Amino acid sequence: VAELYALLAGGDLSEARVLLHRMRPHEVAAELGHLPGADQAMAFRLLDKSHALATFEALDAPLQRDLLDHLREDHVLELVEALDPDDRARLFDEVPAGVVQRLVRGLSPAERAHTDALLGYPPGSVGRVMSPELVAVPEDVDCARALELVRLGGREAETVYLVPVVAPGRILVGVVSLRSLVLAEATTPVAEVMREPLSVTAETGREPAARLVQEADLIALPVVDREGRLLGVFTVDDAMEVLEAEETEDAARAGGTEPLRRPYLSSSITRVVRSRLVWLLVLVLAATLTVQVLGAFEDDLEQVVSLALFIPLLIGTGGNVGAQASTTVVRAMAVGEVGLRDLGRVVGREALTGLLLGGTLAVVGFVPAALFVGRDIALVLSLTVLGICTLAAASGAVMPLLARRVGVDPAVVSAPFITTLVDASGLILYFVVARAVLPDL
Amino acid sequence: VAELYALLAGGDLSEARVLLHRMRPHEVAAELGHLPGADQAMAFRLLDKSHALATFEALDAPLQRDLLDHLREDHVLELVEALDPDDRARLFDEVPAGVVQRLVRGLSPAERAHTDALLGYPPGSVGRVMSPELVAVPEDVDCARALELVRLGGREAETVYLVPVVAPGRILVGVVSLRSLVLAEATTPVAEVMREPLSVTAETGREPAARLVQEADLIALPVVDREGRLLGVFTVDDAMEVLEAEETEDAARAGGTEPLRRPYLSSSITRVVRSRLVWLLVLVLAATLTVQVLGAFEDDLEQVVSLALFIPLLIGTGGNVGAQASTTVVRAMAVGEVGLRDLGRVVGREALTGLLLGGTLAVVGFVPAALFVGRDIALVLSLTVLGICTLAAASGAVMPLLARRVGVDPAVVSAPFITTLVDASGLILYFVVARAVLPDL
Numbered sequence: 001v002a003e004l005y006a007l008l009a010g011g012d013l014s015e016a017r018v019l020l021h022r023m024r025p026h027e028v029a030a031e032l033g034h035l036p037g038a039d040q041a042m043a044f045r046l047l048d049k050s051h052a053l054a055t056f057e058a059l060d061a062p063l064q065r066d067l068l069d070h071l072r073e074d075h076v077l078e079l080v081e082a083l084d085p086d087d088r089a090r091l092f093d094e095v096p097a098g099v100v101q102r103l104v105r106g107l108s109p110a111e112r113a114h115t116d117a118l119l120g121y122p123p124g125s126v127g128r129v130m131s132p133e134l135v136a137v138p139e140d141v142d143c144a145r146a147l148e149l150v151r152l153g154g155r156e157a158e159t160v161y162l163v164p165v166v167a168p169g170r171i172l173v174g175v176v177s178l179r180s181l182v183l184a185e186a187t188t189p190v191a192e193v194m195r196e197p198l199s200v201t202a203e204t205g206r207e208p209a210a211r212l213v214q215e216a217d218l219i220a221l222p223v224v225d226r227e228g229r230l231l232g233v234f235t236v237d238d239a240m241e242v243l244e245a246e247e248t249e250d251a252a253r254a255g256g257t258e259p260l261r262r263p264y265l266s267s268s269i270t271r272v273v274r275s276r277l278v279w280l281l282v283l284v285l286a287a288t289l290t291v292q293v294l295g296a297f298e299d300d301l302e303q304v305v306s307l308a309l310f311i312p313l314l315i316g317t318g319g320n321v322g323a324q325a326s327t328t329v330v331r332a333m334a335v336g337e338v339g340l341r342d343l344g345r346v347v348g349r350e351a352l353t354g355l356l357l358g359g360t361l362a363v364v365g366f367v368p369a370a371l372f373v374g375r376d377i378a379l380v381l382s383l384t385v386l387g388i389c390t391l392a393a394a395s396g397a398v399m400p401l402l403a404r405r406v407g408v409d410p411a412v413v414s415a416p417f418i419t420t421l422v423d424a425s426g427l428i429l430y431f432v433v434a435r436a437v438l439p440d441l
Numbered sequence: 442v443a444e445l446y447a448l449l450a451g452g453d454l455s456e457a458r459v460l461l462h463r464m465r466p467h468e469v470a471a472e473l474g475h476l477p478g479a480d481q482a483m484a485f486r487l488l489d490k491s492h493a494l495a496t497f498e499a500l501d502a503p504l505q506r507d508l509l510d511h512l513r514e515d516h517v518l519e520l521v522e523a524l525d526p527d528d529r530a531r532l533f534d535e536v537p538a539g540v541v542q543r544l545v546r547g548l549s550p551a552e553r554a555h556t557d558a559l560l561g562y563p564p565g566s567v568g569r570v571m572s573p574e575l576v577a578v579p580e581d582v583d584c585a586r587a588l589e590l591v592r593l594g595g596r597e598a599e600t601v602y603l604v605p606v607v608a609p610g611r612i613l614v615g616v617v618s619l620r621s622l623v624l625a626e627a628t629t630p631v632a633e634v635m636r637e638p639l640s641v642t643a644e645t646g647r648e649p650a651a652r653l654v655q656e657a658d659l660i661a662l663p664v665v666d667r668e669g670r671l672l673g674v675f676t677v678d679d680a681m682e683v684l685e686a687e688e689t690e691d692a693a694r695a696g697g698t699e700p701l702r703r704p705y706l707s708s709s710i711t712r713v714v715r716s717r718l719v720w721l722l723v724l725v726l727a728a729t730l731t732v733q734v735l736g737a738f739e740d741d742l743e744q745v746v747s748l749a750l751f752i753p754l755l756i757g758t759g760g761n762v763g764a765q766a767s768t769t770v771v772r773a774m775a776v777g778e779v780g781l782r783d784l785g786r787v788v789g790r791e792a793l794t795g796l797l798l799g800g801t802l803a804v805v806g807f808v809p810a811a812l813f814v815g816r817d818i819a820l821v822l823s824l825t826v827l828g829i830c831t832l833a834a835a836s837g838a839v840m841p842l843l844a845r846r847v848g849v850d851p852a853v854v855s856a857p858f859i860t861t862l863v864d865a866s867g868l869i870l871y872f873v874v875a876r877a878v879l880p881d882l
Contacts, residue, residue, distance in 0.1 A: 002782060024639070026657040033778055058656070151624055160620050161602050161660070178619060179601050183592055198465070214685065215499070216467040217678040219602070219660070236677050237658040243681075244655065247688045248772060254695050255768020255856055256761055264773035265783065269790060273797045276765045280798055283761050284806070290753035301749055305742050308749040312731035312864050315753055319760075320697055320724050320857045324717045327696020331689060332705035337474055341443060342706060349710060356714045357721055365725070415696055415856055416761045423753050 004031055008039045017046040025054035033063065033263030040266065041070030053082050060245075061087075062261045065094040077106040084158060085114035086131045086238065093123060117231075126209040127202030129242065130223040130232035131158035136166045137190060139173050144186035150178065159235045162220035165194045172197055172222055172230045199224050202231055206242045211336055213239035250334055253409065254327060256283065256416035283416055289424040290315075297431040300441050306373060307434060310381055311427070318388035318426040319419030321357055325350045325396025326418045330410050333400060340405055346397050354393025358386040380434045387433070388426040395422060445472055449480045458487040466495035474504065474704030481707065482511030494523050501686075502528075503702045506535040518547040525599060526555035527572045527679065534564060558672075567650040568643030570683065571664040571673035572599035577607045578631060580614050585627035591619065600676050603661035606635045613638055613663055613671045640665050643672055647683045652777055654680035691775055694850065695768060697724065697857035724857055730865040731756075738872040741882050747814060748875060751822055752868070759829035759867040760860030762798055766791045766837025767859045771851050774841060781846055788838050795834025799827040817879055824874045829867040836863060 007016040020028055020043060028047065032040045032055075044067055047055060056064060056079050068076050068091075080088060080103050092100045092115070100119075104112055114132050121127025135153035137146040146163065154160040163181065165174035174194030184193050199222040200209050213221050213236055220233045252259040258275040260267045294301070294311075301308055329346060332338040338346055362382035369378035396418050400410035435441045448457040461469055461484060469488065473481045473496075485508055488496060497505060497520050509517050509532075521529060521544050533541045533556070541560075545553055555573050562568025576594035578587040587604065595601040604622065606615035615635030625634050640663040641650050654662050654677055661674045693700040699716040701708045735742070735752075742749055770787060773779040779787055803823035810819035837859050841851035876882045 024657070030656065030777065034783075058658075147623065154620065154624055160623070178623065179595065182588065182601070182619065182623070183595055214678075214681045215471065216465070217499075219677075236660075236681070237655075240655045240677070240681060240684075243684075244776070248776070251692070251695065251768060251772040251775075254692065255764045257765045257769060260769070263778045264769060265778060265786065265790075269793055269797070272769075272790070272794050276762075276794070276798060277801060279765070280758070280761060280802070281805075284754070284758055284802060287754045287757045290757070291750050294750040294753070298746060298750065302746050305739060305746070305749075308742055308746075308752070309732050309735040309739065311749070311752055312735070312756055312868065313725070313728045315757075316728045316731070316861060316864060317721070317725055319860070320721060321717075323696045323857055324698045324721070327692060328698060328701070328705060328713075331692040334692075335685070335689070336471065337704045337706060342475075345706065349706075349713070352710055353713050353717070356710070357717060360718060361721070361725060364722075416764055419760070419860075420757060423757060427753065 004043065005035060005039070008035070008042055013042075013046060016043065020046055021048070021051065025051065026058045028055045029058035029063075032059065032067075032266070034265050036266065037066055037268070038070070041067055044071075053079065057083065057087060060262070061090045061094045063263070063266070064091050066262070066266075068095070077103070081107055081111060084131060085111065085118055085133060086129050086158070086232075088115055089118035089128050092119060093128070121202050124205060125202060126200055126204045126206045126223055126234050127231070129206050129238055130202070130234045131238075132232040133158050134164065134230075134233050135160055136164040136170070136230055137176075139165050139167055139191050139194070141190050142186065143181050143184040143188045143190060143193065146176070146190045147181050150181070159220045159233060162218070162222075162233065164197065164222045164230050164233070165190055166230055170229045172199055172224050172228055175222060177219070197222055200234070201226060207246050208336075209234055210239035210242040210246075214243065215336075246334070249409075250330070250411040253411035254330065254414045256280070256414055279416070283420050286417075286420045287423065290427055293424050293427045297427075300431055300434065303441060304377075304434070304438065306377065307380075307430075309373075310377075311430070314381070314384055314388060314430055315423045315426045317361065317385060318392040318422045319415075321354055321389045322392035322396040322418035322422045323415035325354070325393040326400055326413060326415060327396075329397050330400045330413070333404065333410050338401075340401060343398075343401050346401065347394055350397035351390055351394040354390040355386070357393070358389025361389065362386045376438055380430070380437045383433045383437070384426070384430045387429050388422070391425060391429070392418070392422045445484065446476060446480070449476070449483055454483075454487060457484065461487055462489070462492065466492065467499045469496045470499035470504075473500065473508075473707070475706050477707060478507055478709070479511070482508055485512075494520065498524065498528060501703070502531045502535045504704070504707070505532050507703070507707075509536070518544070522548055522552060525572060526552065526559055526574060527570050527599070527673075529556055530559035530569050533560060534569070562643050565646055566643060567641055567645045567647045567664055567675050568672070570647050570679055571643070571675045572679075573673040574599050575605065575671075575674050576601055577605040577611070577671055578617075580606050580608055580632050580635070582631050583627065584622050584625040584629045584631060584634065587617070587631045588622050591622070600661045600674060603659070603663075603674065605638065605663045605671050605674070606631055607671055611670045613640055613665050613669055616663060618660070638663055641675070642667060648687050649777075650675055651680035651683040651687075655684065656777075687775070690850075691771070691852040694852035695771065695855045697721070697855055720857070724861050727858075727861045728864065730861075731868055734865050734868045738868075741872055741875065744882060745818075745875070745879065747818065748821075748871075750814075751818075752871070755822070755825055755829060755871055756860075756864045756867045758802065758826060759833040759863040760856075762795055762830045763833035763837040763859035763863045764856035766795070766834040767841055767854060767856060768837075770838050771841045771854070774845065774851050779842075781842060784839075784842050787842065788835055791838035792831055792835040795831040796827070798834070799830025802830065803827045821871070821875045821878045824878070825867070825871045828870050828874070829863070832866060832870070833859070833863045 135157045161178045167173045175197040176194040180193045220235045223232045249259040256279045366382045399413040403410045403413045576598045578590050602619045608614045616638040617635040621634045661676045664673045690700040697720045807823045840854040844851045844854045
């Protein structure tokens with residue numbers, strides 16, 4: 001990259017072209033993600049036609065969109081026409097509606113029909129990302145004939161490794177792998193080698209569909225309408241892409257930012273700041289609660305200033321325990337191990353975990369604290385830590401589950417969020433315990 | 442699940458058996474993840490033979506290990522013999538060495554040879570998780586003959602969708618997809634339809650290999666030795682499994698815990714507490730630094746108690762900005778967008794981002810703070826927030842990159858870690874600024 005970057009910056013385009021042509025499309029795509037926006041288009045224009053198309057297909061949709069902004073109109077139309085229908089639908093989710101209309105008008109009738117069909121499904125559904133270009137076989141043929149049909153129709157299909165088997169009216173009745181077709185005797189009826197199909201409806205979310213592909217180790221998953229008619233297939237490479245995007249989104253939210261949706265180094269600083277600022281403002285606003293709580297106990301602080309010394313330690317520990325709990329629960333929800341129905345069990349487990357963690361800290365920390373600040377304050381600290389840890393772990397478990405209940409992405413209820421919430425309640429607990437234990441408050 | 446759980450708890454095994462037999466293997470595997478350890482084995486024993494084997498294959502290795510602990514010896518041997526060699530190697534990573542030896546002795550000679558080969562590669566390498574059971578074709582045959590060879594050798598192979606093409610000495614010279622073989626004319630030489638292979642050596646880490654499968658949209662990736670001889674193939678379903686395990690590990694570390702490596706609800710509380718306690722103790726120990734810092738400035742606190750009111754707000758904000766930066770950088774590193782070579786650019790970008798975020802907060806917050814606590818303290822707060830945000834974002838970017846430099850998983854340098862580090866330095870900054878600005882300190 002450093003090399004490509006230097007060549008482009010130095011205007012040495014012929015050297016850059018040689019370098020680019022030695023790379024595979026997915027490598028070029030990764031390099032583009034390292035370059036600032038303007039250089040991306042310059043590098044892309046150096047590719048020859050087929051290399052350019054393959055590279056374009058390997059890019060994430062937001063980067064495709066950035067590139068289109070920098071290319072000539074005829075070049076744009078050519079690229080968009082050559083994309084697979086599912087890749088095109090994904091790209092169209094990124095560009096403004098006016099541009100989509102113009103691009104759709106430029107498509108050939110066949111490609112336009114495919115695109116219109118996919119764009120009819122709700123955003124985020126598997127219908128948007130499935131491929132309508134497939135080859136299916138009727139249930140009453142033998143394997144030789146089925147292979148023949150795959151041969152005839154397979155060139156345009158997104159995958160031929162999973163062949164849906166359909167009854168009249170395109171009703172999905174089975175699936176047969178290309179492997180079974182190839183390994184079977186020519187005269188075996190397809191009905192004998194086909195398996196009962198796992199399938200999803202087009203309205204299914206793309207993430208659950210992708211998890212199903214992953215968990216059942218599928219090469220492709222047939223997509224049907226509510227009457228069970230075959231509409232398309234969702235392939236394992238698209239499933240991997242969906243899951244990567246979801247993981248990136250969850251990881252971003254776990255850190256209290258919106259996902260960038262572009263490779264980090266090719267995102268402008270403005271975009272990075274914007275992805276974080278709103279979260280940060282919300283968290284700061286929530287944190288002003290801690291100022292109010294401390295304001296309410298300001299007299300106690302004046303009496304025993306040394307109480308202030310332990311504020312960062314106590315609320316930091318509460319925040320860490322809360323982060324541990326929420327991270328664990330959010331991840332377990334993301335991979336489908338935990339759902340709303342488990343609310344009771346999860347909260348019980350986390351409260352107990354928090355109690356055990358807080359208890360350990362309270363016991364381990366008491367003697368050193370007593371030596372350092374005296375027995376009374378050490379007792380306040382131990383009791384507070386026990387309470388804060390239990391409270392933090394339980395909140396860390398409840399919040400993500402409640403978020404899903406009200407239709408919010410559980411990943412939004414992230415560590416920073418829990419930390420800030422636990423801070424204020426932890427402080428109240430601290431001073432309540434202090435008043436109960438210390439004789440001079 | 443609730444249903445299965447109730448049936449098992451109530452001892453109604455025949456109903457439970459009926460319920461289990463209506464489910465697919467990957468569904469049974471998911472259900473087992475919801476059950477406590479002892480119930481898992483009970484449910485598993487209710488499955489008939491082929492269903493049990495398929496379910497066992499769908500389980501993660503740590504859960505397989507738990508199950509084996511509860512099954513009879515002959516049942517164990519039967520299951521282990523029936524596993525694919527790569528699944529078996531993965532399971533053997535989980536069980537104690539003595540058990541591995543006993544299990545290997547029980548294998549048939551052919552399976553034992555496969556297993557010994559895989560166990561020879563370093564843990565964490567793609568050699569451990571590849572499949573040695575494959576079908577390859579010589580480069581000098583035509584497509585009809587190649588298909589014939591796939592038919593003859595394909596039954597045992599892990600995948601036949603990607604067929605490696607080899608020269609004498611099993612040197613990998615190309616790959617051809619089953620799709621190309623099926624679609625090509627029978628008399629076309631394989632050499633004409635094969636492509637140049639992407640491949641990795643057996644010592645390659647499993648995560649980079651899995652990312653390559655994902656990025657290049659591969660069905661399978663050939664694995665070779667250092668001389669380019671074909672050893673096995675790494676398939677897309679195994680790649681998805683590797684990536685899911687890595688994502689789960691990164692997610693856990695991002696929250697300051699060790700990964701559980703088992704489904705959450707089937708992990709015992711002891712295991713959950715252990716996965717968190719060491720991290721928590723380290724973080725608490727680090728946090729005692731804040732107590733020392735505040736102790737050093739105790740006189741200042743006694744002079745102006747209201748300075749204490751803003752401690753949680755300031756260090757919380759610093760922690761949040763640090764978490765945002767480190768989460769973004771750790772994720773960008775995980776998906777290969779950012780590496781050590783980008784250190785300078787990344788740190789520069791993050792410092793600037795922190796400055797902009799801190800600057801915004803400083804400007805937005807000054808007037809309300811001035812109204813609430815007076816102009817002097819408001820100035821202290823604004824200056825401190827500016828400094829803390831810059832410092833936090835830069836540290837959040839540097840630490841994960843440095844961690845990789847010294848060979849530590851960047852995900853370990855997580856939000857909780859950064860937060861704790863930033864706390865102490867943020868407090869020093871706060872009091873230094875306060876002394877400079879406030880007349881009475």
